[in-house]
Amino acid sequence: MGLLTEQQLHNLAMNVVGKDLEDLGYEFLAVNSKKSKNPQFVATKAKKMVFVVVRAVTYPDNPVIYNEELLQKVSKHATSFEAKTFYAGVGIANSISYELPVDSEEDYVLNYSGLIEIK
Template sequence: MGKKREMNDEELHFLGIKVVYKDLVDKGYEVLNVRKEEDVDPQILARKDEQMLFIVVRTARFPDMGVLKPRTAARVTMHANKHKAICYFASVGIANAEGETDEEMGKPEVDGEYYINYKGLQSFPQ
């Protein structure tokens, strides 16, 4: 069996989006749209109890977590206000579960096993 390939940034970002998407569906949210592009915000449009949600997802490699930059938060908040939507941020951290050192854990592989660090949605602005 050949060596697995390390995920690139786009693949890592999309895995983070899939983690958040599954959590939303499991909690009964209606997911209206998903954009996997890294430069499009928000990544997920969802609805629950007639309330529109704009969800920004950021994903990082172990030991880091995704970070919401103030400029992105301000831009998404302005857009959300026009649509009477609530803004949420989803920070996701991904580790290679087969890694034995911190360096190896920080290199998740395509079709590998992962440890996922995700604590749910955080509202913004606060």
């Protein structure tokens, strides 16, 4: 197997955030697993729509720090749908040593603080 690709890391992050959204009671209207297409999730709960941008973040980068310009662009688009915008960064690291790349043969640790609302 070997090292996880950017897309595999992104898919892992998508699974974490998708499960969180389900647990929070959201229903999915659209899911886009391509990192280059934003938002990754469009979901609804109690007739309120949300746009969620998902990023897999590898050590030493901080998963709660996001691209302000990108998120403002998505937020502006969401406003036309009366939707709120959230960022969901999922930190992923090799559990043996954070310095090592994430490998499919080894355990990994996740650092996910939940949805961060973009205002």
